Amino acid sequence: MTVSQVLTNLRVNTLPNITTQRQMGDDDLINIINEGIFTLHGLFNIRFEQAIVLVPAFRTTFKINSSDPNVIMASYSKLAECSIKAEYKSKSELLKAAIELDKNLKESILLDNNLQNKDIFKTRHDQVMKILSISSDDPRDSFIINQENVFAIDQETLFFPHIKEGDILYVKYKPKPTLCLVSALDEELDLPDTLLDVLYSFVTLKIITGLSGIEGIRQFYPSVLSAYNQEIQKAQASGAVIPQSWEFKDLKGFI
Known part of the structure; x- marks a missing residue:
């Protein structure tokens, strides 16, 4: 309505x-x-979304918002957009596409070019209302906020004391409404x-x-x-x- x-x-x-x-x-x-x-x-x-944290070397603290260069926000909607726009065959290809999109998003020459269609870079529901859970690809990992392997510095900032370069973390969150x-x-x-x-x-x-x-x-x-x-x-x-x-x-x- x-x-x-x-x-x-x-x-x-x-x-x-x-x-x-x-x-x-x-x-x-x-x-x-x-x-x-x-x-x-x-x-x-009402709605769930997910941020993907790509862990580089020497980083353990991440902002779960679009300002962090190692965090892909609203990945459900962004990767769905990728799969519609191109024929990616696997999860790794979808993830690579999303990373490339984030790199391109920071290119001012692209953003300033009025002839370039920038619709694919738009993400929805990318502001965190509440972080719900955290997981990784390793089933042995367990993340419980402020109890096991992750600490919330504030509503959007997470500290992971034991992660290593190359880890991929999945942060499920309830997004703020429009x-x-x-x-x-x-x-x-x-x-x-x-x-x-x-x-x-x-x-x-x-x-x-x-x-x-x-x-x-x-x-x-x-x-x-x-x-x-x-x-x-x-x-x-x-x-x-x-x-x-x-x-x-x-x-x-x-x-």
Whole structure:
């Protein structure tokens, strides 16, 4: 569903029931919607991505973001793009292609050339919301953050005390969602339609607590909070998003 459609639904079906401010501006509503999108991406298994860490000599600390030259972000989507654009026969060829893409991405002469099609260099969902797991090609390796063979310096920075040159590490993460912009109301909401009722309940709850004052909170808050929790439970029970049992535990490099 587009952002514009969500705004319309809120103004028609939600705002009249909880506030007299039916003409709440797009900016205010979109701020609340974005807070809801971020919250629901944290609560549910909506999307997984993977970064590939290519270990050079004398490095043990890596930033899981696109600024690190030895980290390939959003490898599921990037390598899928590679496989569509060219006929790579093996995982090693796909990996080599992705490495070459990252090298080319840093060539200013290419980026400045308006005649060059740069679509293949675009990656989506390459900002880490939460690191979920780490693995390698060696089944004997075990990585548990802050317990075994890897330490989190911050949300994006990982220290591996025992890795060696040539190792390849796979960092599975939950990416940050794409948030709404007032200037892009026709864009698709970065949330599955199966979670729209949860989003509407979240927006209702935020408006009640933010705009209704003490009397409004006393009147609406208990039932609105209960409705929000019920929508979360319904979404979990109905399999509205990726079930926990379907997590991509064994996939490395590409899908």
